[in-house]
Amino acid sequence: MIDYSALRRWPDAEADNLFASDAADRLIVDTAASALRATIGRDVVVVGDVYGALTLAAADAVVRGAVGGAIRVHQDAVVAEQALAANAERLGLAGAYRSSALDADLVRGATVVLLRLPKSLDALDEIARLVAAHADSSVTVIAGGMQKHMAVAMNEVFARWFERIDVGLARQKARVLTVTGPRAEAARAASTEWPRRQMHADIAPGLWVCAHGGAFAGAHIDIGTRFLIEHLDNAAPRATLAIDLACGTGALAATLALRRPHLRVIASDQSAVAAASARATANANNVADRIEVRRENAGEGIPDACADLVLLNPPFHNGAALDLRVGRMLVVAAARLLAPGGELWTVYNSHLDYKPALRAEVGPTRQVGRNAKFTIAASTKR
Numbered sequence: 001m002i003d004y005s006a007l008r009r010w011p012d013a014e015a016d017n018l019f020a021s022d023a024a025d026r027l028i029v030d031t032a033a034s035a036l037r038a039t040i041g042r043d044v045v046v047v048g049d050v051y052g053a054l055t056l057a058a059a060d061a062v063v064r065g066a067v068g069g070a071i072r073v074h075q076d077a078v079v080a081e082q083a084l085a086a087n088a089e090r091l092g093l094a095g096a097y098r099s100s101a102l103d104a105d106l107v108r109g110a111t112v113v114l115l116r117l118p119k120s121l122d123a124l125d126e127i128a129r130l131v132a133a134h135a136d137s138s139v140t141v142i143a144g145g146m147q148k149h150m151a152v153a154m155n156e157v158f159a160r161w162f163e164r165i166d167v168g169l170a171r172q173k174a175r176v177l178t179v180t181g182p183r184a185e186a187a188r189a190a191s192t193e194w195p196r197r198q199m200h201a202d203i204a205p206g207l208w209v210c211a212h213g214g215a216f217a218g219a220h221i222d223i224g225t226r227f228l229i230e231h232l233d234n235a236a237p238r239a240t241l242a243i244d245l246a247c248g249t250g251a252l253a254a255t256l257a258l259r260r261p262h263l264r265v266i267a268s269d270q271s272a273v274a275a276a277s278a279r280a281t282a283n284a285n286n287v288a289d290r291i292e293v294r295r296e297n298a299g300e301g302i303p304d305a306c307a308d309l310v311l312l313n314p315p316f317h318n319g320a321a322l323d324l325r326v327g328r329m330l331v332v333a334a335a336r337l338l339a340p341g342g343e344l345w346t347v348y349n350s351h352l353d354y355k356p357a358l359r360a361e362v363g364p365t366r367q368v369g370r371n372a373k374f375t376i377a378a379s380t381k382r
């Protein structure tokens with residue numbers, strides 16, 4: 001058994017009231033113990049691990065000889081991958097797992113899948129369908145979360161792709177679903193449904209938006225994003241390189257590329273689902289040669305001062321200090337990425353005044369749009 005208290009959230013935010021593992025992680029691991037013991041020589045897959053508790057508990061069982069085979073892991077957030085790597089190092093378990101994209105190879109032949117339930121039902125649908133289509137027919141999925149984040153609709157999603165869902169008893173406000181009996185043929189037949197796509201000819205002629213399960217706004221275009229698009233033609237019209245920072249499905253990047261045939265765009269997001277969606281969006285619009293999609297935290301791999309224009313629709317805020325921290329971090333990143341005289345165009349909920357942060361981090365900031373809900377600010381890099 002691993003020492004859960006040795007796990008850290010770093011490089012994600014750390015504070016006394018923030019923890020690197022919780023009751024749901026421990027319940028998933030405890031529920032999986034017998035299924036893991038039965039997997040000698042077979043493959044274990046972990047999906048949605050937050051800071052490494054699930055992967056490292058499984059890896060520990062492998063190292064102790066209790067489990068054979070490989071551990072393959074998919075985590076959506078880049079910072080989750082980094083935290084797992086750091087925790088693996090700390091616990092002497094580096095090299096005991098392999099990170100992978102969310103695709104058929106991740107789950108092929110798996111007999112045990114440990115799943116931290118995603119918030120989005122669409123994300124769950126894509127994961128469940130992938131497992132049902134490609135895992136071993138004997139696969140057991142042990143899927144858990146905190147009860148306050150779980151819904152009966154999750155059972156219904158599993159029931160599309162699996163014969164049996166056993167609902168476990170709650171423990172410390174966490175619960176686990178044990179899911180077996182993949183409907184492999186149905187799942188394979190329906191596997192082309194992701195990424196979903198939708199045409200938005202009202203925004204730009206022929207604009208497709210593609211979305212894997214769980215991407216922000218799906219294949220729709222969010223109303224804040226739409227509002228920014230209404231003003232987009234005025235944003236640094238002579239720009240040659242633009243960055244769609246925290247790009248989600250890449251709707252902004254594709255709109256810019258379609259409207260400005262000589263512009264190159266970098267679309268960057270920390271989420272694997274977002275990056276895969278933005279790639280699909282760029283391909284669907286035949287602009288992949290001018291849109292470079294990157295998955296990284298706050299554009300960290302993009303060179304300093306390279307862009308004439310940065311577009312930013314920061315993650316929604318619910319008033320939590322952590323969410324505000326992410327928005328501010330993205331503004332700081334935009335300031336680093338802009339060339340002097342370049343512009344950051346930000347859309348945000350009007351009740352959150354971003355202007356002081358924009359002025360302090362980027363430079364002179366003017367309001368270029370405001371409606372009942374959103375404000376658009378344009379900041380010029382000093």
Ligand SMILES: C[S@@+](CC[C@H](N)C(=O)[O-])C[C@H]1O[C@@H](n2cnc3c(N)ncnc32)[C@H](O)[C@@H]1O
Binds near residue numbers: 225246247252274299
């Ligand atoms: C409100 S959505 C906007 C998506 C897209 N630009 C749009 O307008 O449809 C915010 C995006 O921020 C991304 N995000 C959150 N934290 C991030 C970080 N630290 N670095 C990069 N992207 C991040 C999320 O994955 C999400 O796709």
